[in-house]
Amino acid sequence: MQSHLQVQASDIPSLARLQTVHGVPREVIYDLVLANRILAHYSVLDTFGHISVRHKSTNTNEDCYIQAAYRAPASVELKDIAIFRISDSESADEHDQRKGPLEKHLHAAIFRARPDIQAILHCHAPSLVTFSILPQTSPARLRPVVHVGASTGASVPIYEIREHNGDGTDLLIKTPGLGDDLAKKFEADVRMVLMRGHGATIASVQGVKDLVHKGIYAVLNATIYKDAILLSGAMGGEVPVRTLSKEEVEACGDHVTAVQRSWPAWIEELGEETGLN
């Protein structure tokens, strides 16, 4: 059976236009498809959630981003990748009128607010949502506790939509204004923001592979931390939970070299469906 990644660009008009009209490198498009599938494989993304990569269109010279227009991450194929303007999150291709995901505004807003950010992931992973419903000042607020979980930063702000749009929203980032409000949480050293009762948004200045690493290990870190808190509670709270210090977080860095090893292994795990091994 032919893999969806083995098709020729000429077989998919939108893919051909991404490459020849907008100048998106072939490997960037393929890596984005793989990122969707890897993150779904690791349950960072379920049937919702999305990931985007910054790109400046060679056609219009506009700042843009590419992402799957509207499909469950585990099923994303090359034909699903579309290009959108950072200025207004609308399609940047006159021949492609796909609208993109419902919460597309958060991607555009964060790319506008942080020109250094190269890729953005929005997910509803349960272990992260658990920490989103605790107050920002809680002793159990989310912090890095394992070295691989340090790449999402020492401080993880919580976005409270009620502070910006009052009570009664469905918690989703469905307008440009809400996107801008969320983007304000991404101060210079912030790499992940929890969204109360909703999910998390993670950003990378390195690119999509680093972002996949951050997503997988942010979920693992939250799971381990929650287990430790529960164990400590079962012991009457007499056994303290020890988190990474700020100095340890800085020393752990972004795990760039670890990603170089992990990426081929993640693809291999998807081997049967991608046909790449």
Ligand SMILES: [Zn+2]
């Ligand atoms: Zn969401």
